[in-house]
Amino acid sequence: MNRRVAVAAIIGLIVFIVVAVIISQSKKGTNVVGEFKSEASTLYNTAVSLQSKGNVEEAVKLYQELVKKYPQDKRAADVWYRLAKVYAGSNLWTKAKEAYSNIIANFPNYENIAEVEKNLWDANVKIIFSPIITEKDFTYSVQPGDTLGKIAAKHNTTVDLIMKSNNLDSAMIRVGKRLKLSTIKFSVIVDKSQNMLTLRADDEIFKVYSVATGKYNCTPVGNFQVVEKLINPDWYKEGVGVVSADSPENVLGTRWIGLSEPQYGIHGGAAEEDLGRQVTEGCVRMINTDVEELFTILPRGAEITIVD
Numbered sequence: 001m002n003r004r005v006a007v008a009a010i011i012g013l014i015v016f017i018v019v020a021v022i023i024s025q026s027k028k029g030t031n032v033v034g035e036f037k038s039e040a041s042t043l044y045n046t047a048v049s050l051q052s053k054g055n056v057e058e059a060v061k062l063y064q065e066l067v068k069k070y071p072q073d074k075r076a077a078d079v080w081y082r083l084a085k086v087y088a089g090s091n092l093w094t095k096a097k098e099a100y101s102n103i104i105a106n107f108p109n110y111e112n113i114a115e116v117e118k119n120l121w122d123a124n125v126k127i128i129f130s131p132i133i134t135e136k137d138f139t140y141s142v143q144p145g146d147t148l149g150k151i152a153a154k155h156n157t158t159v160d161l162i163m164k165s166n167n168l169d170s171a172m173i174r175v176g177k178r179l180k181l182s183t184i185k186f187s188v189i190v191d192k193s194q195n196m197l198t199l200r201a202d203d204e205i206f207k208v209y210s211v212a213t214g215k216y217n218c219t220p221v222g223n224f225q226v227v228e229k230l231i232n233p234d235w236y237k238e239g240v241g242v243v244s245a246d247s248p249e250n251v252l253g254t255r256w257i258g259l260s261e262p263q264y265g266i267h268g269g270a271a272e273e274d275l276g277r278q279v280t281e282g283c284v285r286m287i288n289t290d291v292e293e294l295f296t297i298l299p300r301g302a303e304i305t306i307v308d
Helices: 002-052 056-069 076-089 093-106 113-128 148-154 159-165 288-297
Strands: 137-141 178-182 186-191 196-201 204-210 222-231 235-237 241-243 255-259 265-267 278-280 303-307
Touching (some): 002 076, 204 288, 265 288
Parallel strands (some): 186 303
Antiparallel strands (some): 222 303, 235 241, 255 265
């Protein structure tokens, strides 16, 4: 009996020691996590204070340290947002895009997610309209006999985009000049139920626009192509005839993007109050600044899909 009691006592002691070690390690882990949280909070508060005092460079260093060390911290989304704003303010558009993209990918429930999406779309436009070379671009050397029209047609882009992204004031180009060209295949999806036009770059959303579509759901659905592009188009009004581009009665606005469905297209001339509504005679209508942006990017032949 004494031997059994001794063995039991030894086993009990071993169990006690093991439990004590587990509890100790657990407490240590809790303290470490607490220290991590405290450090992240200190970094964040210090960075915000520095930024508010105008010491942006030092604030950015701390923000970058925080998201690197604590990428899942609850403050990380706000830190990325603050970094994006700083980058955008310094015209560092690729960095701004990366920051906005990080928020969307990792923090979809961020309170400012709608504004983040809009800012990302604006960054996309800033980048493609600039000389910035991304993985979606390449540099082309002008060859003898080249014109911007020939180059645009060969590489499935537009003359307007080539001029815009290369800061060209004239379509005249010299042999040997190096030009930024985009390799992106752009397409459009119009959702009539939402009155939204989504410009897609390959398989990704590039920008989303609010538009007006046909009343009584009369805008045709299906798959179409861009077959015509006109600047300051005249408008033919039934019973009246041709309405010139400079007439206030012309509903087409500053751009016309004609579709392979006869008499239908995407055009300007929308008032702000038209957006998000079904008020047109069947075409997709945008505000002039938006359709001019789209016109610059979309080449002839681009796919346009319209869905209910």
